[in-house]
Amino acid sequence: MIIEIGHFSTIIALVLSVFGMASAALALKTRNPDWARSGRMAVTLIFALLGIGMLSLVYSFIVRDFSVLYVANNSNSKLPFFYTVSAVWGGHEGSLLLWVFILSVFSTLAVWLHWRTQPTIMPYLIGVECAIIFGFLCLIVFLSSPFERLLPVPLEGKDLNPLLQDPAMVMHPPMLYMGYVGFSIPFSFAMAALFSGRLGEEWIKVTQRWTTFAWMCLTTGILLGGYWAYYELGWGGYWGWDPVENASFMPWLVGTAYLHSVLVQEKRKMFKVWNLFLIIVTFSLSLIGTFLVRSGVLTSVHSFATDPERGLYILIFVGTIIGIAFAALILRSAKLKSQVELDSLISRESIFLFNNLFFLVAAATVFLGTLYPLILETLSGAKVTVGPPYYNAVFMPIALGLLFLMGIGPYIPWRKASVANLKKSFSLPLLAGAIMVIVLAVTGIRNLYALAGTYVVAFSGMAIVMDFGKISQLYAQRNSSNIFKGCLAAFTANQRRYAAMLTHIGVLVLVIGIIASTIYQTEKVVSMKIGDEMAIGDYRMKLTNIHDVEGGNWKAEEGVFQVFEDETLLTELRPQKRIYNATQTPTTESAIYSINMGHIFLTMPEVSPEGVAVARGVLNPLILWVWGGGIIMGLGVILNILRPRKREE
């Protein structure tokens, strides 16, 4: 009964989305604000109805109602409570419902938040948001409903995919979707600007915080996915260039380009077409990412569903939205011609353009690599694999270029930089980079990528620190306070800029973590009996016992390894080889010990009946910098969003 209420609510929400589009159109035609108001009511009701839909599904999972097909497929009587809730988005149908639910939340927020200040934009915003909601609800209601009943009712559910029974996987999809969907707000405002012909800077200023928020969610979602892959998939890495990872990385890359490029339009009123183009591409890639993952067109670690009918529908839907958006952009482009005034090649405007070029080429590379096997197979029938070796080789130079630009961009003035200015800002950073490289080379590090990476990281880091230090000192002198108060004063006086610089520092920390943990990873796989030891780096691991353990819905063999550094016992690691009861799927549960900002990572992929265990030990130096860098990035973005409003905004 409960699930039918949810089903029914969702159908009404679908009808209301049509009503929302119609009232938006009527509001524009009749100029009667009542129509806009009823559009707003439609959006709000859609949010409430989809909320009921979500709740009914959550309820069915909690009471383990296996008469609901989706619940029976993704749950089990022994599934822990925590995961019964997250199982709501553990499969194809539910995750689409989550997508459109988040969309309705954001739409409602946007409509109410900007209602007073943006009355002329409202009908367009309502119309565009309702159109996207309509497209997704059609998919849910007609092609992939999570509300279907199953007859006869099975006694037991099939269980949630064991790999998804994990805390990081509970948060990963909602974060990712909040990122994807968050970009729909600047996209809708951009569309409103195109349709209405109000092509000034206003839509960019209004949506700046939305964009930053969406970017933060997407970044967090991607990092959570990496963290999950790191300890759950058990090979010791966090990024495999898997097509599904790539699908979320592409909108991130273009979204990051957009995030930077809008600054030029805000300050200099240039590149209007370009910014519209970037936000359209960003949101299109969000949709394409959803399409790639949810249509089953890619077969990858995360793809759990294959269904050509749905795939075709999503393709047509996504194609329609992208087509309309680009058509609008092209039709308006004559009106968008802005006078480009550039005083010098060495100016912040021009650096931003090159930043955009690098980000777009990076996105194009990921796009090419992800779709190349599909295209080649379709055209010639040949099958190839485009795996990590390809991306590592091709991506590295692009990433180095971006990091270098990151050190330059913020410290080159708008319009024109003088030679004296360049010398003053960059001689010390260039020197810092050189010193770091020499130090590393002397200590015996010869890897070219490690050296080049260290150079740009030291360069960019020094540029950030120097600039902030100078400004802080000036503040300290002016207020005749100490340097710490000076730092604080400088930060709060221009919180938008320095919060962004904090995010840049987070990126640098992350990059150091990536360099160290990929290039200097040590790995060993050894067969061991009880009492044997393996040595890896400075550590020794002694297998003291193998015993059986049992969880609520799984059984496992657990190895007990004592970890020694010299003769000191550091810890005991207990990796498991688990078998989940319902599906009989094996998983390897890694055991991790953090030391010196790095990890000792241990898995036990196999245990023979004679009691010989295969142990895989990995030393990941500085891997905590990867996650720490992510946290610093997030902190910077939060401080950026929470900055006090200035009068001109």
Added chain:
Amino acid sequence: MFIPIRLAFLFLFVLATSWPVFAEVQDETLLDVQVREIAKTLRCTVCQTENIWESGAPLAQQMRGVVRDRLKLGHSPEDIKEYFLSRYGDYIMMQPPAHGVNWLLWAGPFILLLGGGLLLYKEVIGWVRRTPTPSTAPPPPLDEQARQRLERELES
């Protein structure tokens, strides 16, 4: 008299067995390392973009076994890759070999970067040329400059 000696022996025995130095240290053999290096370049055909080293699938395990057996028979890593290539085609390699149409994949990003960079450079130079040079004031004295920089930082 006997009891303390026995206790001493017992103590030594416990110490000896619990002391990690006395444990047998297992290490990767050269063969293990070779297997790992090769396995990382081969794709597990039943998995999705995973190499046979990282994959836990039974087939990957079998394939690792094949690699190990062939190494034991004295085959070189190249022979083994050739063997897998002849059986599965390019698909088995984790990266497409750089020949034929695959050049597009390998060179594409760099062509885009260089081509795009050149185009952008030309465009920017063009814009700069068309922009009238603004009348610049004479450079202010040094501490004045610092003050202005502060102001600029404040508004940017």
